[in-house]
Amino acid sequence: MSDPKNTLFPKIVFFHSKGIPTEDIAKLVSTTPGVLRTSLENKIILSYNFFKEFLKSKEKTNVVVKRFARILLFDLHIYVVPNFEALREIGVPESNIVALLQDTLKLSRLTLIAIHALRAISKSTWEKKLEVYKKWGLSEDHILVAFRKYPMFMLASEDKITGIIDFFVNKMGWESSIVARRPVLVGMSLERRIIPRCLVYQILLSKGLIKKDFGLMIRMLETPKSHFLK
Template sequence: MNFETLDKPDSILTLFRNHGFTETQISVLIRKLPLVLVLDLDKTLLPKIEIFQSKGVSTEDIIKILSAAPGVFRRSLENQIIPTYNFFKALLKTEEKTIVVIKRFAGILLYDDLHIYIEPNIEALREIGVPKSNIVVLFTKKPQAFTAIADRFKKIVKEVKKMGFNPTTMMFGAAIHALMAMSKSTWEKKVEVYKKWSLSEDEILVAFGKNPRFMMVSEDNIMGIMNFFVNKMGWESSIVVRRPVLASLSLEKRIIPRCLVCEILLLKGLIKKDFGLDWFLESPESYFLKNFVKKYEEEAPEPLKLYQEKLNLSK
């Protein structure tokens, strides 16, 4: 690599250090974009940092964005970065939401033609009746989904509508994201795994309709969770059709530790057998600790200790 001056790379390294980059972060950035060492410091590099500073982005988040998408340094500030930023702000209406999107998927700043990559997908949702407020929420949460090839995106939107999802609900967007995240063959493999546990295709679609995350679980995790519910807990496999969120919970970090706590509380007679194990598993961590662990700390100190040990082992 030829440098214009011997001290140019050093001045660029100093620039990054002065703006909060660690040596490791600088090293990673250079490996991703070696060209950064020969770009103009004042005309090309510094303005890209300053534009984010002017929007109120923290130093930590600027580093995160530029480390995730160093290609930003190669793009024109006037012709690419600023127009792209303004496009998203016009859609999302606030600076805060725009920054959230960029932090979640910094690579979205690198798309040259938003009229080809993003606008058609937004329009596909509008045409089918998705409210603008829902589009904003979906875009904020899953911006990468909107960079899909327009034909595939539109096909999935129609497929989700055909499945019976209501375009005016947030579940419609969740279903789009779920289908975007996997190929047709992956979907079929997961269906086959659920079928091994005696679930029909209709039941699988019912569960997916209640909670699209039901089909975002890996095949191995589906097997592990179904095996635990059916063979360890003695439940009917249809439990995940009635309560599909159960299939998306972590077996090691949530299901096993909580079931062990439940077993101790049942043996000590502190809870009744019909108290509702599904809610026991689904409840937020703070609620679970307060109402099922710390509540019985004097009568049964073992659950808290056991629960903490299991969580530490699963980290």
């Protein structure tokens, strides 16, 4: 439906002029056809030049574009610049942001959640949550590793964090480090999921049908409801 000469061809020429091979251009436009509908002058060129300036390399920019061409379609002032600024504000070195852009662009869902978490939590709130975890014996290294695995680990309220760890330690008899090893537990509902399923585990344990098994309990907690009931 588009004009081949005035709409499609100039974009292919642009990508080719940046050193992207023809076969890669073919993959790019077939996986992200939106680039063919987007303004070359007002969007694609501006976005490409922005990332080229940021990455300080045409080659690195081409790698990012080939891996995730949709980045050229984002509104820079809404989706990109604010996230970069948020990372800078919390002290992430520029080199790490560059590495994040190169390695994770895919911009994985976890990365987006992590950035959202860092933007949503003030420094004082972050420190308070660190202290809650530390009171239960978790080191800062354990907390940061857990956050990298599951960014929601630091979005849970202080009361929820305390309630979940208290349940596992004082009701289930597990070490508090369970939440650092499996941080997704902090994102679960204590009343609707953790307590009912752990009661099933305890009943099986008390009847001698199973032995105390951390892995089994975790699988019981993490499995989808339909699978668990079955």
